Amino acid sequence: MAQSRPHNVLLFVADGLRAGMVNDKNTPNMAALIARGVRFTNTHSLFPTFTTANASGMATGHMLGDTGDFSNTIYTGFQVPGAGDSLTPFLENDPVLGDVDEHFSGDYLNEETILHAARDAGFSTATIGKLGPALIFDHTERTGQHTIVLDDSTGRKGGIPLSDELKAALGAAHLPDQAPTRGDNGKSGNATTPGTSVANVEQQNYFADVATKAVLPLFKARQKPFALVFWSRDPDGSQHNQGDSLGRLIPGINGPTSLAGIKNADDDLGRLLAALHDQGLEDDTDIVITADHGFSTISKESTTSFAATQTYADVAPNLLPPGFVALDLAHALGMALLDPDAKAAPVAAGAHSKFGNGLIGGDADHPLVVVAANGGSDLVYLPTGDKALAARVVAALAAQDYVSGLFVDDALGSFPGTLPLSAVALKGSAVTPMPAIAVNFRSFTTGCADATTCGVEVADTGLQQGQGMHGSFSRADTRNMMGAVGPDFRTHFVDSAPASNADVGKTIAGLLGLQIPDKGKLVGRVLTEAMPNGTMPAAESSVVRSEPDAAGRVTVVLTQTVGETRYFDAAGYPGRTLGLPSD
Ligand SMILES: [Zn+2]
Numbered sequence: 001m002a003q004s005r006p007h008n009v010l011l012f013v014a015d016g017l018r019a020g021m022v023n024d025k026n027t028p029n030m031a032a033l034i035a036r037g038v039r040f041t042n043t044h045s046l047f048p049t050f051t052t053a054n055a056s057g058m059a060t061g062h063m064l065g066d067t068g069d070f071s072n073t074i075y076t077g078f079q080v081p082g083a084g085d086s087l088t089p090f091l092e093n094d095p096v097l098g099d100v101d102e103h104f105s106g107d108y109l110n111e112e113t114i115l116h117a118a119r120d121a122g123f124s125t126a127t128i129g130k131l132g133p134a135l136i137f138d139h140t141e142r143t144g145q146h147t148i149v150l151d152d153s154t155g156r157k158g159g160i161p162l163s164d165e166l167k168a169a170l171g172a173a174h175l176p177d178q179a180p181t182r183g184d185n186g187k188s189g190n191a192t193t194p195g196t197s198v199a200n201v202e203q204q205n206y207f208a209d210v211a212t213k214a215v216l217p218l219f220k221a222r223q224k225p226f227a228l229v230f231w232s233r234d235p236d237g238s239q240h241n242q243g244d245s246l247g248r249l250i251p252g253i254n255g256p257t258s259l260a261g262i263k264n265a266d267d268d269l270g271r272l273l274a275a276l277h278d279q280g281l282e283d284d285t286d287i288v289i290t291a292d293h294g295f296s297t298i299s300k301e302s303t304t305s306f307a308a309t310q311t312y313a314d315v316a317p318n319l320l321p322p323g324f325v326a327l328d329l330a331h332a333l334g335m336a337l338l339d340p341d342a343k344a345a346p347v348a349a350g351a352h353s354k355f356g357n358g359l360i361g362g363d364a365d366h367p368l369v370v371v372a373a374n375g376g377s378d379l380v381y382l383p384t385g386d387k388a389l390a391a392r393v394v395a396a397l398a399a400q401d402y403v404s405g406l407f408v409d410d411a412l413g414s415f416p417g418t419l420p421l422s423a424v425a426l427k428g429s430a431v432t433p434m435p436a437i438a439v440n441f442r443s444f445t446t447g448c449a450d451a452t453t454c455g456v457e458v459a460d461t462g463l464q465q466g467q468g469m470h471g472s473f474s475r476a477d478t479r480n481m482m483g484a485v486g487p488d489f490r491t492h493f494v495d496s497a498p499a500s501n502a503d504v505g506k507t508i509a510g511l512l513g514l515q516i517p518d519k520g521k522l523v524g525r526v527l528t529e530a531m532p533n534g535t536m537p538a539a540e541s542s543v544v545r546s547e548p549d550a551a552g553r554v555t556v557v558l559t560q561t562v563g564e565t566r567y568f569d570a571a572g573y574p575g576r577t578l579g580l581p582s583d
Contacts, residue, residue, distance in 0.1 A: 005225060006123075006225050006511065006512050006513045007225065007284050007285060007286050007486065007487050007488060007511065008219075008225050008226045008227070008228070008281060008284055008285040008286070009226075009227045009228070009285070009286050009287075009288065009508050009511050009512060010228050010229075010230065010272065010276070010285055010286070010287045010288070011058070011227075011228070011229045011230070011288050011289075011290070011504070011508060012230050012232070012268075012269050012272065012287065012288070012289045012290075013055075013058070013129070013133070013229070013230070013231045013232060013289075013290055013291065013292060014030070014232050014234070014235065014262075014265040014266075014269070014289065014290075014291050014481060015051060015130060015133075015231065015232055015233055015234065015235070015236035015237070015265075015291065015292055016051075016235050016236030016239055016240075016291060016292065016293060016294070016295045016468075016470060017235055017262065017265060017291040017294075017295075017480070017481045018291070018294045018295055018452060018453050018476065018479065018480075018481065019041075019043055019291075019294070019452070019479050019480060019481045019482070020450040020452050020453040020479070021235075021262055021453055021481075022034070022481050026259065026262050026263065026266070027262060027263070027265075027266040028266065028270075029266045029267075029269045029270035029273060030266055030269060030289060030481065030483065033269070033273070033287065033289060033483055033485050034289075034483035034484075034485075035492070036485055036491060036492070037287075037483060037484050037485025037486065037489050037490070037491060037492075037493070038483055038484040038485065038489050038490055038493045038494075038495050038530040039483055039493070039494050039495065040482035040483060040484075040495045040499045040527075040530070041494060041495065041496050042495075042496050042497060042498045042499060042539075042560075042567075043290075043479055043480050043481070043482040043499050043500070044478055044479075044480070044498065044499065044500035044501070044567045044568065044569070045291070045292060045293035045294060045477065045478045045479070045480045045500070045501060046063055046064055046425075046500060046501050046502060047064075047377070047424055047426075047438075047440075047473050047478065047568055047571070048064070048070060048071045048374065048376075048377045048379070048438060048471050049292075049293035049294065049376065049377075049470050049471050049472060049473070049477040049478055050071050050072045050292075050293065050374060050375070050470065050471050051072055051092065051130070051132065051133050051236070051292050051293070052069050052071070052072050052091040052092060052132055052133060052136060053067075053069050053070060053071055053072070054133075054292035054293055054501045055069070055132070055133035055136040055137070055231075055292060056068075056069035056109055056136060057500070057501040057502040057504070057505060057524070058114075058137075058290070058292075058501050058502075058504045058505045058508075059109070059113040059114060059115070059136050059137045059505060060109055060111040060112070060113055060114070060502075060505055061111075061114070061502055061503075061504075061505030061506035061509055061516070061518075061523055061524045062109075062111050062428075062502060062505070062518070062520055062522055062523055062524070063425040063426075063428065063500075063502050063522035063523075063524070063566075064425065064426055064428075064430075064522075065421070065422070065425050065426045065427045065428030065429070065430060065520070065522045066110070066111060066428040066429045066430060066519070066520030066521070066522045066523075067109045067110070067111060067430065068104075068108060068109065068110065068430030068431055068432035069091065069108070069109060069136075069432070070379055070426065070430075070432070070435055070438075071372060071374045071377070071379055071471070072090060072091055072092060072132075072374055072375075072471075073088055073089065073090050073091070073355070073357065073372045073373065073374050073379075074088070074089070074091065074372055074379065074432060074433075074435075075087055075088050075370045075372050075379070075381040075383075075433055075435075076088070076089060076100060076103065076432065076433065077383070077433045078103055080096055080099045080100065080103075081095070081099055082094075082095030082096040082098065082099045082158070083096050083099070083341075084341065084343075085343070086340045086341045086357070087340045087359065087367075087370065088340045088341065088355075088357040088370065088371075088372045090355070091132055092130070092131055092132025092133070093131065093132060093158070094131065094132075094135050094142075094151070094153050094158050094159060094160060095158040097132070097135055097136065097139050098139075098142060100432070101139060101140060104431045104432060105431070106140060107139075107140055108139075108431065108432060109136075109139070110429060110430065110431045110519055110520070111516075111518070111519055111520065112516050112517070113136070113137055113138055113139070113140075114137065114227065114505055114508050114509050114512070114514065114516070115127060115137040115138040115147055115227060115229065116138050116140065116141065116147075117509065117512075117514040117516045118227040118512055118514060119138070119141075119146050119147055121512070121513075121514055122224060123224060123225050123226055123227050123512065124218075124219045124222055124224050124225070124226035124227075125138065125146070125147040125148070125226065125227050125228075126147060126148035126149075126150075126211075126215050126219075126226070126227075126228050126229070127147060127148070127149055127150075127228075127229040127231070128148070128149075128150045128151070128207050128210060128211050128215070128228070128229065128230050128231070129150075129151060129204075129207050129229070129230055129231030129232055129233065130151065130152070130231045130232070130233040130236075131151040131152035131153055132151075133231050133292065134149060134150070134151040134229065134231050135149055135151060135160065137229050142160055143160075143161065144160045144161040144162050144163050144166075145163050148162075148163070148166055148215060150162075150179065150207060150210055151179065152179055152181070152182070152203070153179070154177070154178060154179040155176070155177050155178025155179060156178060156179070159179075162177055165218070166214065166215075166218070169214040169215070169217065169218045170210065170214050172214070173209070173210075173213035173214045173217075175206070175209055175210060175213065175214060176206075179203065179206055179207070180202050180203045180206050181203065182200055182203050182233075182237065183198075183202055183203070184196050184197075184198050185198055185199060185200040185201075185203070185237055185238060185241065186237070186241070187241065188240070188241040188462070188463060188467070189241070189243050189246065189464065189467075190314060190464070191314055191315055191316045191464060193243075193246075194243025194244070194246040195241040195242055195243035195246075195463075195464075195467060196238065196241045196242060196243055196257060197242070197243055197244070197256075197257050198238075198257065198260070199234055199235075199238045199257065199260040199261040199263070199264040200233050200234045200237050200238060200261065200264060201264050203233070204232060204233065204234060204264060204265075204268055207230070207232075207268070208230075208267075208268045208271045208272065211228065211230055211271075211272060211275070212271055212272060212274075212275035213275075215228065216228075216275050216276070216279055216281065217279065220279055220280075220281060225284075225512075227508070227512060230268070230272060232264070232265040232268050232269075234261040234262070234264040234265045234268075235258060235261035235262040235264070235265055235295070236261075236292075236295070236470075237261065238257050238258055238260060238261025238262075238264070239253045239258045239261055239295050239468035240463060240467060240468045240469065241257075241463070241467065241468075242255055242257035242258050242261075242467060242468065243257065244256060244257050244258065244466075245297070245466035245467070246464055246465075246466050246467075247316065247464065247465050247466050248465075248466045249297050249299065249446050249456050249465070249466060250446055252297030252298075252446070252454070252456065252466055252468070253295055253296070253297050253467075253468040254453070254454065258468070269289065273287070283487065284487065285486055285487075286484065286485075286486030286487060286488045286489060286511050287484065287485050287486050288482075288483075288484045288504060288507065288508060289481065289482065289483045289484070290480060290481065290482045290483075290501060290504050291480035291481040291482070292480065292501065293470045293471070293477055293478070293480055294452060294455070294470060294474075294475075294476050294477045294478065294479050294480055295455075295468055295469075295470050295476065295477065296376065296443060296455040296456055296457040296459075296468065296469060296470060296472065296474060296476045296477055296578075297446070297454075297455070297456045297457075297466060297467070297468060297469075298456070298457065298458075298459045298461065298463055298464065298465055298466065298467050298468060298469045299442075299456050299457065299458050299459075299465055300316075300319035300320040300458070300459075300464070300465040301319065301320070301458070301465070302320050302324070302400065302401055302402045302458070303401055304399065304400050304401040304402070305320055305324055305328055305400060305401075305402065306327065306328050306331045306332075307320060307321055307323070307324040307327035307328050307331070307352075308320045308321070308324065310327075310349070310350055311350055312350060312351065312352060313350075315352075316464075316465070319465060320402070320458070320460075321352040322352050322353075322355070322356040322373065322460065322461060322462040323347075323352040323353045323355075323356035323357070323358060323371075323373055323460065324352075324356075324402075324460060325356075325358075325371050325373060325378045325380070325397075325439060325460055326347075326352075326353060326356065326357065326358025326360065326371040326373065327347070327352060327358075328396065328400065329358070329360055329369060329371065329380070329393060329396055329397070330347075330358065330360045332392075332396035333360060333361065333369070333392060333393070333396065335360050335361035335368065335369070336360070336361065337353070337358050337359070337360055338358070338359040338360075338364055338367070339353035339354055339357070339358065339359070340353075340357050340358070340359050340364075340370075341353065341354040341355050341357055342354050344359060344364030353373075355373060355462070356371075356373030356460050356461065356462065357370075357371055357372055357373050358370070358371040358373075366383070366384075367383060368382070368383070368384060368386070368389060369381070369382060369389070369393060370382075370383065372435075373460040373461070374460065374471050375459045375460060375461050375469040375470060375471035375472075376440075376441050376443070376457045376458075376459050376469050376470055376471030376472030376474070376477055377438060377439055377440045377441060377471045377472050377473070378438075378439045378441075378460050379435040379437070379438055379439070380393060380397075380435065380436055380437040380438075380439060381433060381434075381435055381436050382412070382436040382437075383433070385411070385412070387412050387413055390408065390412045390413070390415070390436055390437070391415060393436070393437065394406060394408065394415045394417070394418060394437065397437070397439055398417055398418075398549055398551070398553055399551075401442065402441050402442050402458040403439060403440070403441065403442065403573075403576075404440050404441060404442045404443065404472075404473070404572030404573045404576035404577045405418075405419075405440040405473060405555040405556070405557075405571050405572035405573055405576075405577065406418040406419075406437055406438070406439060406440070406555055407419050407420065407421050407423065407424055407426065407437065407438040407440070407555070407571075408420060408421065408436065408437050409421050409427070409434050409435065409436050409437070410422050410427055411434070412436060414547075415549075416546065416547045416548060416549040416550070417546055417547070417548060417549025417550075417551075417553045417554065417555060418437075418546055418549075418555050419544065419546045419555045419557060419571075421434070421435070421438065423544055423557060424438075424557060424568055424571065425522050425566055425568070426438060428520040428521065428522040429519050429520030429521070429522075430520075440472055440473045440571060440572050440577070441457055441458040441459060441460070441472050442457065442458045442572070442576045442577070443455055443456060443457040443458075443472050443473075443474035443476065443477075443572070443576070443577050443578040444456050444457075444576075444578055445476075445578050451475075451476070451578060451579075452475050452476040452479045452578070452579070453476070454476075455474050455475075455476025455477070455578045456578075457469060457470075457471075457472045457474055457476070457477070457578075459471070459472075472577075473557075473568070473570055473571040473572050473577055474570060474572075474577055474578040474579060475569060475570045475578055475579025475580075476578050476579070478568065478569060478570060478579070479579075480501070482499055482504070484527075484530060488511055488531055488532070489530055489531060489532075490530055490531060490532055490534070493530060495527070495529060495530045496536075497527070497529050497536055497537050497539055497562060498539050498560040498561075498562055498565075498567040499527055499567075500524055500565075500567055501524075502522075502523065502524030502565075503524035503525050503526070503527050503565070504524070505524055506523060506524040506525055506526050507524075507526050507527045507530075509526075510526040510528075521564075523564075523565070524565060525537075525562060525563065525565045537562045537563070538562070539560050539561065539562050540560065540561050541558070541559070541560050542559050542560075542561070543556060543557075543558060543559070544556065544557045544559055553573055554573065554574070555571065555572065555573065556571060556572065556573070556574055556580060557570075557571035558570050558571065558579070558580065
C-alpha cells in the first residue's frame with residue numbers, strides 16, 4: 001500500500017448471506033471471486049447480528065460498544081420525530097438517522113466513517129443500495145453534494161438529494177432519479193397468507209444500473225481514486241419475507257424465493273465486476289465482499305411464555321406473538337405496558353404492541369423498563385439504573401425457554417447466570433443509551449450437512465414461523481460470507497484467521513491509506529495476512545463462562561482473539577445455541 005495513488009475500493013455487501021450458501025451453483029460470481037482472491041473461512045458478524053449494527057462496524061472499524069448502534073431498533077432516550085416520536089426507532093431510515101445524529105452532538109456513532117475520511121482525503125465516494133446501512137457509511141453528509149447516496153428513498157420523501165452532476169449522469173444513462181419500490185418483494189404476508197415469492201430484482205436492477213452506468217463512468221472521468229459501497233438488500237429481504245414455508249421450519253429459508261434472493265445479489269455483483277472490467281478499472285480496484293450477518297428460520301414456540309398462552313387476532317394459536325418479551329416482562333413484573341410506536345397507548349389484553357417494542361412501568365416519559373424488539377435478540381433498557389429491578393428482570397428472562405444467554409451492563413453489577421456486556425465488546429465509548437441487558441434467543445438446527453445453513457431461532461418479530469430472521473448469537477447468524485480480490489490482496493488464498501465486520505472497516509481504511517483517529521478502543525484490525533507478503537497472525541481461542549444462577553444456568557461465549565481484537569463465535573446457554581457445545 002505504498003503506492004502514491006491508492007487503489008479504488010468496492011465494498012459489496014450481500015445482506016444476510018450465509019457463508020455456507022456460497023458455491024458455484026448458488027453464487028457463481030462470488031464463488032469465482034473468492035477462488036481467485038481471498039476466501040475468509042473464520043468470519044464474524046458483530047452481535048447483535050443485525051444490519052445497522054454491522055454497517056456501523058464496517059463503516060467505522062469499531063465494534064458496537066463504541067458505535068452505539070447496538071441493534072436495528074434501539075432506545076434513544078428521546079422522542080424521534082422521523083419515527084413518529086417513538087423512543088424506540090427503527091434505524092433503517094434516513095430521517096431517523098438524521099434525528100439521532102442531531103441529538104447525539106451531530107454523530108450518533110461518535111467515530112468517523114471510512115467514506116467521510118475518504119472524501120476528505122480527495123477520493124470520489126458513493127454508497128448505493130439498502131435504506132439505512134447505505135447512508136450509515138457517510139451519515140453526517142446529508143446534502144448529496146460530496147458523497148453520492150442512493151437508496152430506497154432516493155427521489156422520495158425523506159431521501160438524500162442528488163447533486164446536479166449525478167442527475168446529469170443519470171440523464172445521460174437514461175435512468176430515472178427516483179428509486180423503484182420493492183414491489184411484491186416487500187410483501188411479508190401474515191399468519192394465514194404466505195409472504196413473497198419473488199426476489200428484489202427490479203429495485204436492485206436500478207441500483208446496479210446507477211452504479212455501473214452513471215457512477216462508475218463519472219468516477220472514471222474524474223481521474224481520482226474512489227470508494228464505492230454497494231449494499232444489496234438481497235438475500236436478506238427475500239429470506240425474511242419469503243412465503244415458501246409458512247408455519248413450517250422446512251424448507252424455511254432454503255426454499256426457492258430465498259435462493260432467488262441469493263442469486264439476485266450474486267447477479268448484481270456480477271454486473272459490477274463486468275463494469276469494472278469493461279471500463280478498464282479492474283486492475284486498480286480492490287473488491288471486498290461481505291455479509292452483515294447470517295440467517296436463520298424463525299420458530300415461535302415456547303412452553304414457558306405467558307404471552308404465548310394468550311389469544312391474538314393476528315397470531316396462530318399457541319405461538320409467540322410479536323412483542324413477547326415486552327408482554328412477558330410486564331406480566332412478570334406486574335406493571336403496565338405502553339406502546340412507544342403508538343403514542344404510548346396502553347397495550348390491551350389480547351393485543352401486542354405495533355412493532356413488539358414496549359415501555360413498562362412508570363409513565364410514557366419515565367418508563368422503568370424499555371424493550372427494543374429486534375428479532376433473534378432483543379435489548380432491554382432500565383432508564384433509572386435500578387439494580388434491584390435489574391435482578392427481577394434477569395430472573396424473569398432466565399426462566400423463559402426461549403432465552404439462551406443474558407448479557408448485563410457492567411454498571412448494574414454482577415448477576416449469576418449472566419455475562420457482562422463488556423465480555424462481548426458491547427461496553428465502550430458509545431454515546432447512545434447503554435442497554436441494560438442484551439437478550440439472546442434459543443437456536444437449533446433442522447439437520448443438514450452444514451448446520452449454519454439450516455439454523456432455526458426464536459425471534460421477536462412480526463414475521464411468521466417458517467420465515468427468516470437473524471440477530472442471535474447462533475453460529476448460523478454470526479457466520480457471514482467474506483472474501484476479497486484485487487491488487488492489494490493475495491491470490492488463491494484461504495484465510496483461516498478470525499475476521500469480523502469491524503475488520504472490514506479497518507482493512508478498507510488501510511487500503512485507502514486513511515488515518516482515522518479512534519475515540520473508542522474496541523477496534524477491528526487490518527487483515528494484513530490476506531495481503532501480499534502478509535503473515536498469519538497468532539489467534540487464541542477461549543471459552544468464557546458465567547457463574548451459574550440458582551437453577552444452574554450458565555451463559556457461555558466462545559471467543560477468539562488476535563492481539564487485542566476479539567471475535568465471538570457463538571454464545572448462550574449450552575444446549576440452546578447452535579454452535580455452542582451442549583456440555
Ligand atoms: Zn434482516
